[in-house]
Amino acid sequence: MPDAVALYRTIRLIRRFEERAIELVRSGDIVGGVHPYLGQEAIATGVCAALRPDDVITSTHRGHGHVLAKGADPARMMAELAGRVTGLNRGRGGSMHAADFSLGILGANAIVGAAGAIACGAAWAGMLAGSDRVAVTFFGDGAVNQGVLLEAMNLAALRRLPVLFVCENNGYATTMPTAGAVAGTITGRAAAFGIPASTVDGMDVSVVLDAAREAVERARAGAGPTMLECLTYRFDAHHTFEHRVRLRYRDDADVAAGRSRDPMQIQGARLDPDERTRIDVAVETVLDEAVRFALASDHPDPAGALDHLYASGLRARPGVA
């Protein structure tokens, strides 16, 4: 099991990866922008620390943290964001679809609420194959009002699937405050299906890890799904387009209050300061190399734009005869 140092290292890696990615959005090397995971690092870190390599996860539009915490190579991840052939998805997926099936990362997903049911199906297949592997699905507070996610919870409870539903409640869905969109409670949705659910501090990685461990053990033991609602705050923009167009939905006081508890500082304070500095330096080296690798990699050849469209190898007709 990971120690305090390893947990800090992952949080730090995600934090700095995101900051470097934002720089590459600004320089134009990453096209289309990103949804930064800044402020939410403890959730991906704590949950993935409770997993085995063969466990699977599904992620969201705000997915970099989950993908990195599950073990993806930061260099190939950065190359994916920059749309290069060396990227995790060969430059075909980008920020919102990053996946590494060899590590159980079934992909970020650009449609809110869409991945929960996918995780359930993967969990069911694992169960039938005799494995005790667990599936985790991450989603935001905005996703709890999508019908398909609620349908997935029903299926998970009905079949006692080894699934962990992790809601990252960061207070907003784009500009919509959670209170303006969610009737009842988020955990109440799980409770309605008989799924045990708890709300935990998503800023403290040790709290997240403890809660995730318990849920994962339950799932592995065949006791069925659990929901964790992790309370957190999005430190930066909904999407980097907000760096250009200022949207008025949370004022400076709200942002300052939300940022007052920082998962990186909370975990960092538990380390010896020298050790912390050593990790920070090591993470920077990894990310320097990741950026160098990404920007030195080739762009994909447009002649292969239709490659991988069909798993069977079917070649689609082009758009002109």
Add this chain to the structure above:
Amino acid sequence: MPILSYLKALGRALGDELAADERVCVFGEDIRVGVANVTNGLLKRFGPDRVVDMPISEQAFTSFATGAALAGRRPVLEFQIPSLLFLVFEQIANQAHKFPLMTGGQAAVPVTYLVPSSGSRTGWAGQHSDHPYSLFAHVGVKTVVPATPTDAYGLFRAAIQDDDPVVVFAPAAAMGVREDVDYATLVPVPLGVARVHRPGTDVTVVAVGHLVQTALSVAEELADEISVEVFDPRTLYPFDWTGLAASLDRTGRLVVIDDSNRSCGIGAEVLATAAEQMRLVAPPKRVTRPDGAVLPFALALDQALQPSRDQLLTAVRAVAKGG
């Protein structure tokens, strides 16, 4: 004269309809703040009973709009991304569209579905870059794809005034188009009437949405060589077949440029109807996305799958020589 952008035209049309008819209301996500830049300021003008911010529950609020329409309102829905139309396809194609016939004419469902920024948004990858207008034409839901600010204003207003469901696609690549206009001349544009942007005598190019600008630039480049007529259907369903027949009576040659997938796209329908019923002196051509296209993330790949100016140029030359 003042300059009107496509995006501003949409916002203006919506504001004018809200002001003109108190049954009109707007539903969508983040429309209070105006993330898509269409609804800015409307909450202040019309209040929260007319400009209603919704949770991320597209299926529910799409049929919610149907219910409100059955009870006398005229809702306009804004969708943040084009592929959300896949999510609500049941609510539009199987519910809203079917009510008038299934109820023996008792019901009308005057709902407008607006997609600001349809098609590729450069770098938004597989699940945010679709352009599913042909799907709605296929099931027979009224479908408009305006190409210019004036038409965006006029068609959007006409869509809201229409008694049937209408889907309005505002292509991302058209959003930046600007036009000098006298605001007093802005009026609703009837659905089902095409517009010839440039008359010609050799080849008719049917261009959909943002591709009208591409067709105009190709027509200009070929001006000394081939006289190209640029035909903008504006409404894909119902299609202005009479207008197209008149154009082909003049030219007898046809190229369609359409940002749909090739198989069963609107381009296929235009070629088929022209072949069945209209004057063609040479085999027609279409320039589309490939069959089954999923736009890859990397920019060069994304662009490689969209119908291009070069492909259109080549197709027009080939059709001009053919027959």
